[in-house]
Amino acid sequence: MQSLYSKGFEVIYDEMYQTFIDYNDEFEFYSTVLRKHHKDEVLEVGCGTGNLASYFIKNNFNYSGLDYSEDMLLLCKSKNPSATFLLGDMTNFKLPSKVNSILITGRTSSYLLTNKEINSALKSIHNNLNSEGIVCFDFIDASRFFKEIKGGVEVIHTANFNQKKYERISFFNTNSSENMMFNWSAKYYQIENNTKTVIAQDDSEVRAFTKNEWELFLHLNNFELIEFIDRKSYAFDTYVVVAKKI
Template identity: 50%
Template sequence: MANLYDGKMAAIYDAMYQTFVNYDEEYAFYNNLLQENNCSSILEIGSGTGNLAKRFDENKQNYQGLDYSESMIEIAKERNKNCSFIQGDMRDFKLENPVDAILITGRSTSYLITNSDINRTFDALYKNTRDNGIIIFDFIDANRFIPFITENVLITHEAVYENVNYKRDSHWDVNNSLENFMLDWSAEYYTVVNGKKEIIENDFSTVRVFTLNEIELFLYLNNFEILKTIDRKTYAYDTYVIVAKKKP
């Protein structure tokens, strides 16, 4: 998997996403789906710096988070003293007790770049949910995103947090030599201070986007039944959110 926001990148991610994402709306969106399915125990994969964890904790819900990045978890633990966080890989993890629902948030599915990654992840989700448990996850829609980045070579995102003006310049390359719908993503993070650009960090990842048909087939092959498909626009991406139930 990619080098996911370790060290200084964790703090930069945290600062920028405070502006990109309305976490109150994110919490309400996911919590409504959880309540519809009578879920009381929750694991969030891709819990990051604990922004959703804070909302689950405030509402006294049975929540735990899992993230690949130790640096992210350090920030999350400092921010959420009452929550449990696990450093782990979504492709291979084991909870002490299965949960009613597992969320994969923040388009973290993009880092599952091989079919084996996806099948291993769904197998781990199946083993760690209770009978008739559900999974909820989002993914970037290849049919809309690939044409968009083909026409927009440079994409800039800007965020102001604690009076600091952050910017990220993203370059996406549709690498036809790679299998599946995989993209090379490079990003330059910087601040603008007194009109001057100051580079903070550079990042590079290979990520994958999916068609809805692909995801439907992966779920079928891994013994999940789709309950709901939601077409959802996020701050920078056209996504689908899937709610699926574990089959016996």
């Protein structure tokens, strides 16, 4: 199966997601949260191809990024040569020095499949934050999303980038055998001269959450929950969490 974050697909990810996600709006939203808490330094975990990085760097945040895909990071670095990008896993990382805030966007929390991985990620985040540092991340809200996809739902997303056309046909279905998981099968197409060619296929199991779960995970890992912000994202019902290290 083609990996979505490496072996050439990172370029397609980068082009498609610039249609799916309005990164200017993402920056406005997340920078407002950080500024409200007087933070001008940020580590973005799961920084992907650096689309959000560019905005933080342009706006004079002391920005660094971390991702576990070398190919995503190479693209990130080519677009943002002056910034620091680190190869690392969010469930176990150590920065050269602690930071004032950590951001995880694009529903990257969905890749924390087990409670053990969630606790490890929160422990790493805690260890890499200065005292009173904040963590801010989004998650797919199981309470609403699972009602929408119960029984299986097909969703089509299209993207246009520099004369290229992409289409992604997703099939979502609940799978609550362990935690609030769901199955996401996706076929990716490139469309040229009215011809549709499959460029990738991905079948994965990812995790959604309820607010109560995060309240507890944060509490057990020594974070004080500041707020949940209800924020619809391009394909999912999403909440953004803001929490402070205690």
